[in-house]
Amino acid sequence: MRFSGTLELSAVVRREDGVYVALCPEFDVASQGKSVEEALANLKEALELYLEDEDVEKPSAAEVPMVTIVKVDVGGSSRGLKA
16 A cells, blocks of 8 residues: 555444453554553554555545444343353
8 A cells, every 4th residue: 555644544442351352443453551542553564564564455435444332231130241
């Protein structure tokens, strides 16, 4: 990808096994860190390195994910849910 400028990409951050994992769904690139800030900084660096590849294509607007909250009724029972 020959691109100069700034891309605005999505990042999904979750806590996993004592670290924070940051994922960019547009390119399926992930990184981790001890804090949210570190995970995002590491993701930014990983994306910059990934985008240096000439074969990477910029995602179209149709490929940009929408992240939202979904409420699920579990019928008042928490037997199947682990803390």
